[in-house]
Amino acid sequence: MGFFDDKQDWLAEVFGQYPERRAALMPLLRRVQQDEGWISPERQEEIARLVGTTATEVAGVMSFYSYYQALPTGKYHIQVCATLSCAIAGADELWDELVNELQILRGDVSDDGLFSIQKVECLGSCHTAPVIQINDEPYVECVTKARLRALLEGLRQGKRLEEIQLPGKVGHVVHNRGDEVGA
Amino acid sequence: MSNGPIVSGKDPRFEVTLYKHVGKDQSWTLDYYLEHGGYQAIQKAIAMGQDAVIEEVKRSGLRGRGGAGFPTGLKWSFMPKNTGKQHYIVCNADESEPGSFKDRYLLEDDPHQLIEGMMIAGLAIQATKGYIYIRGEYRRAYDRVVAAIKEARERGYLGQNLFGTSFEFDLYVHRGAGAYICGEETALMNSLEGLRANPRMKPPFPAQAGLWGKPTTINNVESLCSVVHIIQRGADWFASMGTEKSKGHKLFQVSGPFKRPGVYELPLGTTFRELLYDWAGGPTEPIQAIIPGGSSCPPLPWNDEVLDTPMDYESIAAKGSLLGTGGVIGIPASMSMVDAMWNVTRFYGHESCGKCTPCREGVSGWMVRLFEKMGTGQGEKGDVELLEDLLNQIEGRSFCALADAACWPVRGSLKHFREQFVDVVENKKALERVGSRWA
Numbered sequence: 201m202g203f204f205d206d207k208q209d210w211l212a213e214v215f216g217q218y219p220e221r222r223a224a225l226m227p228l229l230r231r232v233q234q235d236e237g238w239i240s241p242e243r244q245e246e247i248a249r250l251v252g253t254t255a256t257e258v259a260g261v262m263s264f265y266s267y268y269q270a271l272p273t274g275k276y277h278i279q280v281c282a283t284l285s286c287a288i289a290g291a292d293e294l295w296d297e298l299v300n301e302l303q304i305l306r307g308d309v310s311d312d313g314l315f316s317i318q319k320v321e322c323l324g325s326c327h328t329a330p331v332i333q334i335n336d337e338p339y340v341e342c343v344t345k346a347r348l349r350a351l352l353e354g355l356r357q358g359k360r361l362e363e364i365q366l367p368g369k370v371g372h373v374v375h376n377r378g379d380e381v382g383a
Numbered sequence: 384m385s386n387g388p389i390v391s392g393k394d395p396r397f398e399v400t401l402y403k404h405v406g407k408d409q410s411w412t413l414d415y416y417l418e419h420g421g422y423q424a425i426q427k428a429i430a431m432g433q434d435a436v437i438e439e440v441k442r443s444g445l446r447g448r449g450g451a452g453f454p455t456g457l458k459w460s461f462m463p464k465n466t467g468k469q470h471y472i473v474c475n476a477d478e479s480e481p482g483s484f485k486d487r488y489l490l491e492d493d494p495h496q497l498i499e500g501m502m503i504a505g506l507a508i509q510a511t512k513g514y515i516y517i518r519g520e521y522r523r524a525y526d527r528v529v530a531a532i533k534e535a536r537e538r539g540y541l542g543q544n545l546f547g548t549s550f551e552f553d554l555y556v557h558r559g560a561g562a563y564i565c566g567e568e569t570a571l572m573n574s575l576e577g578l579r580a581n582p583r584m585k586p587p588f589p590a591q592a593g594l595w596g597k598p599t600t601i602n603n604v605e606s607l608c609s610v611v612h613i614i615q616r617g618a619d620w621f622a623s624m625g626t627e628k629s630k631g632h633k634l635f636q637v638s639g640p641f642k643r644p645g646v647y648e649l650p651l652g653t654t655f656r657e658l659l660y661d662w663a664g665g666p667t668e669p670i671q672a673i674i675p676g677g678s679s680c681p682p683l684p685w686n687d688e689v690l691d692t693p694m695d696y697e698s699i700a701a702k703g704s705l706l707g708t709g710g711v712i713g714i715p716a717s718m719s720m721v722d723a724m725w726n727v728t729r730f731y732g733h734e735s736c737g738k739c740t741p742c743r744e745g746v747s748g749w750m751v752r753l754f755e756k757m758g759t760g761q762g763e764k765g766d767v768e769l770l771e772d773l774l775n776q777i778e779g780r781s782f783c784a785l786a787d788a789a790c791w792p793v794r795g796s797l798k799h800f801r802e803q804f805v806d807v808v809e810n811k812k813a814l815e816r817v818g819s820r821w822a
Contacts, residue, residue, distance in 0.1 A: 217555040219469075219595055225577035226560060230519070251577065264579040264736070266561035267519050283481040284678055284726050285638040285712055321563060321730055322481040322678075323520050326638035326712070327645045338523045 202246050203232055211250070221251045225261055229268050234336055237277065238269040266320055274309045274316035276355050279333045282319040285326035294330050295319060297345055301352060314356065337361050344368055389624040390652030390693065392662065397624065400612050401605065401634060402648045405492040411527045413534045416495035424615040425502045426546050431614075436507045440610060443618035444630030449475055449566070449603030450677065450707045452696050455610070461590040462508040462598050470510040471599040472501055474607055475571060476517040476524075479563040480677035481730060482710030485634035485646050486604035490517065490524035493608070494531035498541070498554060500607030503614055505552045508600050512553055516571050519559040529556055563734035567783050568601040570736065581738045582783040605634055625651035629695030629706075637663040639713030640670070649694075656690040658711065669716040672800070675699050676707020678727050679788030681795020682714065704795060720800040721807045722814045724793050725754040731789030739782035746789045749773050757804070760813030767804045771797060 204211055210231075214224045228247045232239045239247075244258045251258075262268040269277070278298065282291050295317075299305060302315050309316045325331040328341035332348075340351060340361075347366045354364030389397045404410040404419065416422070428436050441456030462470065474497065478486040489497060501513045517525050532554050535541045543551040562580050564570045569583035572594050593599020609631065613621045622630045629651040635658055637644045642664025649658060655673065659665065672682040673689070681704040683689045692698050699706045714723050732751040737743045753770055756762060770793065778790040797804060806812065 217557075220576070222577040223557075223575060226558065226574070230558060230560065261577065261579055264562060265519075265559070268560060282726075283730050284674075284714075284723060285482060287726050288639055288712075288715065288718060288723075320520075320561065321733060322479055324478050324484045324487055324518065326482050326484055326710070327636065329638060333520060333522075336522055339520075 203235075203243055204228070204246065204250060207231075222253060225251045225253070225258065226265075229258070229262060233268055237273045237275070238271055266318075271307060272309060275314050276316075276334050278315060278317045279320040279323075280317065281321070281323040281325070281329070281331045281333075283322035283326075286323075286329040286331060289329035291330040294332070294343060294345075294348065297348060301349070312356075315352075334361060340366070342368070388622075388626065388652070389650045390626065391657060392647070392649040392653055393657070394650070397632075397650055399648045400632060401489065401496075401608050402646065404496075405488045405646075407492070410492045411494055411531060413495060413531065413538060413540070416493075420615070421495050422499055422540055424611045425499050425506070428503045428506050428614050429546060429548050429550050433507055433509065436503060436614065439618050440507070440613055443613045443621040444625070444628075445606065445609055445613060445621065446629070446696065447603055448605035448609065448633065448708070450480065450679075450705075452706065455602065455606050458590075458602070459504065459507045459600060461588070462600055463590065464509065466509075466598060469512065469595075469597050470508055471594045471597060472504045472508060472510040472513040473568075473571070473575070473594065473599060473601040474501055474513065474515040474604060475566060475568065475601050476515050476521075476528075476604050477559050477565045477571060478518055478521075478604070478708075479566055479734075480679060480708050480710060481727070482638055482674060482677045482712040483636055483708040484638075485636050485709065487521055487524055488646060489604050489608055490521060491527050494524075494528045495535065496608045496611055497528070497604055498531060498535055500610045501554060502541075502545075502552050503610050504600065504602060504607055506550060508598070510600070511551050513555070514575060514594070515554065515556045516565065516575055517556055517558055518565075519561055525556065525558060532556065562736075563730075564736045564783075564785060567785065570783070571601065572599065579736070581736050584782075626693065626695045626697070628697055633694075633709050635694065635709040635711060637711050637713070639673075639711075640667045640715050641665065641713055642667055651695045652693040652698075654691050654693055655711070658694065659690070659713070666713060666715075670713045671716040671718075672714040672720065672723075672796075674710075674712040674714070674792065675704050677710040678712070678730065679791055680705040680707045681791050682720070682723075682799065683795070684799045685713075703798065705791070719807065719814050720796050720803045721754070721757060724796050725758045725814070727792050728754050728789060731785065735785060735789075739786075741777045741781040742783075742786040742789075745773060745777040745781075746786050750777075750789065750793070757807050758814045760811045762808030762811055764809060766808045767797070767801070770804070 214227050232243045245255045248255045248258045302310050323331050330343050331339050409415045437459050445455045446452040565574045565580045567582050570580040574580040589599040625631050632650050635647045647662045670685045674682045696706045728750050732747040735742045735747045774790045777786050
């Protein structure tokens with residue numbers, strides 16, 4: 201059974217947004233990535249048939265963007281922003297801590313199948329650096345070592361991201377004037 | 384306070400506008416937006432008509448807030464009229480320039496403001512369809528924008544015969560998947576069409592042949608949101624803020640070791656000192672440089688002269704840098720500028736699309752490897768000159784501006800902090816990891 205066989209309504213809605221089916225390529229890739237954690241060669245072929253192109257073309261598009269994964273990822277794919285503002289705030293140390301804690305590198309999945317890791321470019325939350333993103337969820341901001349450890353522990357216990365209590369600074373307060381700042 | 388233009392956030396005549404509702408409870412809902420005067424500007428625009436809307440935006444002096452600063456009204460006037468073809472308005476919400484995060488909160492907390500701005504732009508360029516190309520990582524922003532469009536469509540604020548007129552407009556959201564180059568408008572169009580995001584040759588410009596070969600205009604989130612207020616309050620109101628050639632207000636972003644990093648809405652012409660001390664609370668440790676407008680802009684040294692520079696297109700250019708997106712990054716004195724530029728170069732090297740040789744081989748290859756060599760203590764005499772030679776060979780020779788964006792910060796660093804590069808190379812210093820200040 202194909203991945204999209206039981207998603208005909210969703211497909212029709214996506215195709216309806218564009219004048220050409222090819223434009224639906226990225227939304228289809230994202231849907232597979234979201235549901236399965238990676239996009240296998242079989243799924244690439246299925247998507248190619250649906251949008252009217254070749255599997256090679258699909259692989260070419262996939263490899264261009266950092267979100268799509270051509271290898272299986274852990275249940276929690278942890279992306280660490282490595283760009284300047286995060287680096288100033290300690291993103292390199294955060295990455296080292298993550299590698300030491302999980303004993304994996306980019307491309308690996310932890311033995312328990314829970315975690316994989318990736319350094320990514322700017323996540324656009326420079327004022328709450330350092331920042332990480334897990335799967336397709338909203339960011340975890342102002343990540344200290346203590347917050348990271350609490351986060352990993354919570355995920356190991358099967359908690360959802362929003363249920364995990366993190367010590368120290370919590371998220372951010374966006375302000376439209378200086379006196380309302382909370383980050 | 385003078386009767387001249389407003390060039391300070393402390394001027395009592397200035398009021399926060401774009402970010403007025405950011406951070407407020409339920410500000411992303413249609414009910415909240417309507418309670419605060421939402422969707423009145425589009426009705427005014429419909430009554431004004433296409434030409435008057437373009438003229439008003441031209442007269443306001445609004446320049447594109449995505450980084451390039453091209454006049455928005457003029458851009459709209461490039462669109463052909465009455466072609467009989469489908470025209471498209473596209474919002475570039477692929478905010479990816481390191482140091483920039485202003486659009487994110489407009490998307491998350493005030494999506495209807497953007498929708499209304501796109502409707503006005505659609506009216507001006509005869510586009511009945513629009514796409515918001517939103518960066519894939521912005522999950523909360525995506526959810527809120529999609530919900531806002533659905534809400535607007537269900538309650539008759541998107542679709543046909545809007546506000547009892549013949550005006551029609553509808554919107555779709557397209558998610559990116561992690562590629563900085565999608566901020567370049569022709570690369571964005573390729574990405575929207577389901578292709579690799581390589582930039583396209585210009586001409587033809589998007590106004591002639593854009594998405595699927597149809598006339599297309601692409602504007603930044605902040606630009607489109609600004610238009611709502613320009614129509615609602617008039618071009619004169621907008622032009623009363625800022626300097627002679629840099630009109631209006633702007634969202635500035637502060638990151639790095641400052642007491643209150645974040646987004647600040649201020650009139651153009653406000654000084655760095657006011658932004659960084661009065662609003663952002665001042666540095667928490669010694670700073671040696673600031674990048675004024677996102678990572679592609681040449682760093683400037685931290686001194687009184689720079690701090691007193693007005694933040695507008697011309698004044699920053701006169702200092703040898705760029706206003707860009709207004710994303711100010713403070714680089715602490717404890718971090719080697721070589722290290723900072725290594726990080727920035729690595730970013731551009733990774734994000735190069737690989738289409739043209741100067742960028743693929745020059746930025747992703749030579750520049751990144753030279754920084755690796757210098758940064759790991761293997762530098763040799765002549766490496767600084769080699770880096771300069773590379774910049775000369777790459778800058779101005781690439782297919783799009785990404786390679787230039789990679790060169791400018793390095794060139795600016797060599798201009799102001801050359802001794803640090805020489806020191807690293809000649810003393811074969813392996814750079815310390817900046818994370819030693821980790822909390």
